[in-house]
Amino acid sequence: MTTMSIVFFDIDDTLYSTRAFSGQARRNAVEAMVAAGLRASPDQCLRELDEVLAEFGSNYEHHFDRLLQRLPAEALGACNPALLSAAAVIAYHDTKFHQFEPFAEVPAVLERLSGAGVRLGVITEGPAVKQAEKLLRLGLSVFDPTAIFISDQLGISKPNPKLYGRACGLARVAPERAMYVGDNAPNDVDPANAVGMKTVLCRRGGRHDHKPSRTPPTHVIHNLEELDSLLRETYGIAGS
Secondary structure, three states: OOOOOOEEEEOOOEEEHHHHHHHHHHHHHHHHHHOOOOOOOOOHHHHHHHHHHHHHHHOOOHHHHHHHOHHHHHHHHHOOHHHHHHHHHHHHHHHHHHHHOOOOOOOHHHHHHHHHOOOOOEOOOOOHHHHHHHHHHHOOOOOOOOEEEEHHHOOOOOOOOOHHHHHHHHHOOOHHHEEEEEEEEEHHHHHHHOOEEEEEEEOOOOOOOOOOOOOOOOEEOHHHHHHHHHHHHHHHHOOO
């Protein structure tokens, strides 16, 4: 039986639903623009916003400005576009305060694992402050602060296996004694496998479920309750 020294987690769509949160936050944002005087329907705005996201990426900082530029001039009327963008930004961030939460079972499972002495870490991709904000807003304080690794801080992005190897090295753990739990097979399974980690693919029916990996995950689960059982039954880690 291989003993796990650390279990690393992805954040997006593994600890919380990116799709559910983003969908609600974007709708709240465009509805706020309409309430502020934009002469367009929320659905029209969302369709255009989807194109902006596809073209500029989710980490681009001026989505709402680009949205307004793409709408017909008459949609703005006499409104100052800066005020419309600000209304959208406020509504988006207000959604973070009220509707940003982990999957239902996540807090209890992580608390049990931490109580059982399991070292918990994070390997995630994205801008450092943005990913750190997610962890704080999710209220998950069980992660070892010396084992939180964000691609932006390491200069290595998924799916480069070096990200996973570097994280294990900095956490002072051999890859074969480390596990990675993620939802995106080519980004999370293949590179972690490449450095010798145990891999757990979490299939929740999310946006990455259809993506195949070149190499099979060590395990497949559908929620973190199953991870709890897996660690007990396969790796001898008892819950607290």
